[in-house]
Amino acid sequence: MQEERIQTDVLCIGGGIAGLMAAIRAAELGVKVVVVEKGNVLYSGCGRMGNDHFETYIPKVHGKDKDAWIEELLRTAKGEILIGKNLLRAQFQKAYDIVKLWHKWGIPMKYKRKWEFAGHSFPGRPMTHIKYEGRFQKKVLIRQAKKRGATILNRVMVYDLLKEGKKLVGAVGIHTREDKLLIFNAKAVLLGTGKCSRLYPSLTPGWMFNDGHGGTQTGDGRAMAYRAGAELQNLEMPQRHIGPKYFARFGQATWIGVVRDWDGKPAGNFVTKPDRRYGDMICEVNKLAPETYTQQGKGPLYMDCTEITPEDHDYMMHWMKNEGYPAMTQYMEQEGIDFRKHPIEFSTYPLRGGGLIVANENAETSLQGLYAAGDEAFGDISAAATFGYVGGENAAGYAEGIKLTQIKKSNLTIKKVKRLIDDIRGRENGPEWEETTIALQQTMLDYVGKVRNESLMKQGLAHLRFIRKKAEETIMAKNSHELGRSLEVLNMLEIGELTFLMALNRKETRGLHVRPDYPYTNPTLNQAHIIQNVKGKNVLGWKTY
Amino acid sequence: MPPVVNKEKCIKCNKCAEICSEDVFYGSQKGEFPTVTYPRECVHFNGCVSVCPAPGAISLRIPLPIQLVFKPEVDPL
Numbered sequence: 057m058q059e060e061r062i063q064t065d066v067l068c069i070g071g072g073i074a075g076l077m078a079a080i081r082a083a084e085l086g087v088k089v090v091v092v093e094k095g096n097v098l099y100s101g102c103g104r105m106g107n108d109h110f111e112t113y114i115p116k117v118h119g120k121d122k123d124a125w126i127e128e129l130l131r132t133a134k135g136e137i138l139i140g141k142n143l144l145r146a147q148f149q150k151a152y153d154i155v156k157l158w159h160k161w162g163i164p165m166k167y168k169r170k171w172e173f174a175g176h177s178f179p180g181r182p183m184t185h186i187k188y189e190g191r192f193q194k195k196v197l198i199r200q201a202k203k204r205g206a207t208i209l210n211r212v213m214v215y216d217l218l219k220e221g222k223k224l225v226g227a228v229g230i231h232t233r234e235d236k237l238l239i240f241n242a243k244a245v246l247l248g249t250g251k252c253s254r255l256y257p258s259l260t261p262g263w264m265f266n267d268g269h270g271g272t273q274t275g276d277g278r279a280m281a282y283r284a285g286a287e288l289q290n291l292e293m294p295q296r297h298i299g300p301k302y303f304a305r306f307g308q309a310t311w312i313g314v315v316r317d318w319d320g321k322p323a324g325n326f327v328t329k330p331d332r333r334y335g336d337m338i339c340e341v342n343k344l345a346p347e348t349y350t351q352q353g354k355g356p357l358y359m360d361c362t363e364i365t366p367e368d369h370d371y372m373m374h375w376m377k378n379e380g381y382p383a384m385t386q387y388m389e390q391e392g393i394d395f396r397k398h399p400i401e402f403s404t405y406p407l408r409g410g411g412l413i414v415a416n417e418n419a420e421t422s423l424q425g426l427y428a429a430g431d432e433a434f435g436d437i438s439a440a441a442t443f444g445y446v447g448g449e450n451a452a453g454y455a456e457g458i459k460l461t462q463i464k465k466s467n468l469t470i471k472k473v474k475r476l477i478d479d480i481r482g483r484e485n486g487p488e489w490e491e492t493t494i495a496l497q498q499t500m501l502d503y504v505g506k507v508r509n510e511s512l513m514k515q516g517l518a519h520l521r522f523i524r525k526k527a528e529e530t531i532m533a534k535n536s537h538e539l540g541r542s543l544e545v546l547n548m549l550e551i552g553e554l555t556f557l558m559a560l561n562r563k564e565t566r567g568l569h570v571r572p573d574y575p576y577t578n579p580t581l582n583q584a585h586i587i588q589n590v591k592g593k594n595v596l597g598w599k600t601y
Numbered sequence: 602m603p604p605v606v607n608k609e610k611c612i613k614c615n616k617c618a619e620i621c622s623e624d625v626f627y628g629s630q631k632g633e634f635p636t637v638t639y640p641r642e643c644v645h646f647n648g649c650v651s652v653c654p655a656p657g658a659i660s661l662r663i664p665l666p667i668q669l670v671f672k673p674e675v676d677p678l
Contacts, residue, residue, distance in 0.1 A: 095622025383647035
């Protein structure tokens with residue numbers, strides 16, 4: 057296989073909002089920056105088709121009571137995320153600066169020349185999110201990164217980080233369109249690789265790429281960070297979303313409607329008619345509502361926009377264009393489905409892999425020289441942009457202060473990765489990535505799914521390990537694209553196994569981690585649950601935030 | 602087959618293939634009609650439709666499992 061070696065100061069893995077913001081800031085500070093992206097940066101990551109909500113504190117609007125804004129976020133949008141207040145405080149300090157930068161660069165952060173607050177907030181409470189026109193945000197960020205001299209390489213999937221001794225020295229990956237190995241020698245690395253979206257079956261199990269985050273987020277960053285010895289947190293805490301049934305889309309706060317049952321009765325008590333300022337917060341406080349209604353024999357539930365005013369309809373359509381909905385709205389037009397006439401069924405979306413790479417308010421992970429931002433660390437657009445920028449700044453500072461350590465010819469990780477990909481590409485028979493993913497997803501759903509107990513999870517863990525070993529020994533790929541998909545599923549199998557170990561170790565019921573063998577929430581576990589690979593062994597523990 | 606290429610309108614620029622993050626068009630060559638090699642990996646985000654410079658040359662066909670569910674205007678009974 058052909059090999060290419062690339063030297064840089066800062067390597068950003070993943071070209072989403074976090075990776076590009078890191079590249080912009082690091083390159084601005086004068087260091088050499090390379091961004092690698094598995095797909096194409098223009099349409100990669102969660103911000104690929106745009107977003108319309110950005111959480112920020114604006115001094116003129118919110119006044120000086122900073123804690124009120126933080127408390128409100130913990131109560132609402134961030135309520136489900138088990139992170140400390142330090143990160144929120146750091147985001148709070150910086151997000152408004154990022155808002156101003158984005159606006160200057162050409163991402164419209166104002167609506168009709170004013171800050172427009174709407175969505176993700178309760179009637180009578182402080183508003184936390186501004187509306188912004190993010191439809192072309194990736195284009196703008198790419199332009200800013202290139203303007204500062206950052207190099208962007210599309211179709212490169214990094215599989216492993218490289219170390220010499222304890223020192224991080226770069227990463228190794230493949231090109232997904234040609235048989236080529238890429239070896240990056242870098243002083244600092246930032247992971248902005250997103251969540252692990254395909255760990256559990258999708259909303260349409262036979263159609264696994266039907267996902268509101270796209271199909272390329274497969275936990276690559278957390279898998280490579282774990283293998284390199286960095287701490288991961290709370291992988292066992294799954295997430296669930298809510299959105300239109302069968303056509304997976306996030307962004308429920310963009311809808312202006314009331315969640316109602318078949319007979320028109322509202323499911324919540326926040327709004328009784330469509331309200332452009334608040335939407336229906338039942339989607340945020342109880343994402344399980346559609347599933348619960350169905351289980352209780354009261355289903356289905358609809359997002360009912362039929363009473364929307366013409367002005368609010370135009371307003372909603374404007375923001376849907378910015379929140380990645382054009383494919384859905386164009387399809388609706390072709391089919392004659394109209395928000396003004398037809399309540400759209402909403403569904404509780406299936407389980408998604410949770411957790412993150414532990415990173416502090418400087419975006420530093422537990423491994424020196426390794427930074428993480430975006431959904432790999434602490435998600436949503438505002439946090440991705442803020443901690444991407446902060447991570448880029450700190451990675452650049454770190455890189456400037458050290459000399460590049462050369463990668464030795466004898467580097468064992470490179471040898472191991474080469475052998476792995478040669479084996480996968482060399483096989484003529486065996487399971488391909490899709491078959492392997494189905495085996496993984498059904499095991500995750502059945503054994504570490506909605507209800508978990510010790511014996512069930514022990515059986516599931518044993519089966520997953522059996523599948524994983526078989527996959528590692530027999531998975532095959534016909535070309536470089538399928539090789540990338542195969543490496544993705546190997547990463548997901550790794551994250552799946554860690555999810556089992558962490559779920560077994562969390563002996564309580566909390567949020568969507570439901571254990572009838574430990575039915576109560578244990579307040580002494582209001583801590584970060586950590587897993588780390590120490591010399592090949594899994595070490596689990598708890599840390600205060 | 603989610604992205605559908607209209608060969609009468611396509612100008613073979615392959616911008617769709619260039620930008621698709623899932624690489625649904627893997628193996629496509631500039632100067633030839635784009636090939637939808639991996640239709641099942643389409644995420645229906647419209648990126649290919651948005652970048653296409655030739656109006657109507659590419660569109661998405663939303664597969665049957667992904668059709669929206671909406672309340673019928675008339676009671677089906």
